[in-house]
Amino acid sequence: MKSIIIKTVSVLMSLILAAAVFTACSVDPNVKQEEETTADYKVKVDQGEEETEREGFHAYGKGKTDPVQVGGVEINVKDFAVRSYELAYMMAQKSFQKPGELPLEAAVQYAFAHVFYKDLHTIKNKAVQYRSASEEQIKKALREQFGTDDFAVTSSMLYNPEKKIFEMWIPSYGTNIYYNIDAVNVSGDQAEIITTFYNEFARSTLLGKATITVKVQDASPVINALKAE
Helix, strand or coil, rough: CCCHHHHHHHHHHHHHHHHHHHHHHHHCCCCCCCCCCHHHCCCCCCCCCCCCCCCCCCCEEECCCCCCCCCEECCCCCHHHHHHHHHHHHHHCEECCHHHHHHHHHHHHHHHHHHHHHCCHCCCHHHHHEEEHHHHHHHHHHHHHHHCCCCCCCHCEEECCCCCCCEEEEEECCCEEEEEEEEEEEEEEEEEEEEECCCCCCCCCCCEEEEEEEEECEEEEEEEEEEEE
């Protein structure tokens, strides 16, 4: 009799233990599971990442950097702030009211560089590099950047009529860009991006200020005008 009681108690204990294990391992698909809350695994997400300088060439931007919508098209204001730097301080083109006012050589050189590179400030040639491009590549880059290829590109000094190609030694543009986007004004089919540039990471020495006008054309944002100082 005693043996039977012991076995019965043992069976009951096994059933209770099994039920507890099943309950602990079961997951109700309708109940959102909580994430690990142990202090050692908590991650703070309410603080922005501290800005630090990095190796290589980068564009360090602050201010109103969020993209904006113009006519249903998203404009990446940071990209166009960098474009205004390239045109004003790399190409020395600080004022034009429409793309056609750009000097031919500056327009072709700018397009030529953008055939091979998205951002000119990242070009870090250890040695001067030779590149060649076709007329269609130059015109395509002009359309992508300015929304027009209405330039007499083959009259450029970079065009070799015998080879029927454009040739250029790519300059070592590599540099860091430090900027603050002060304002983004959206009106109709265009956006005006006002950017202040600085000489160093601390942004204490003013380099200049540029206002670039970006227009939406054929569902794409393109450079329409620039004024810099």
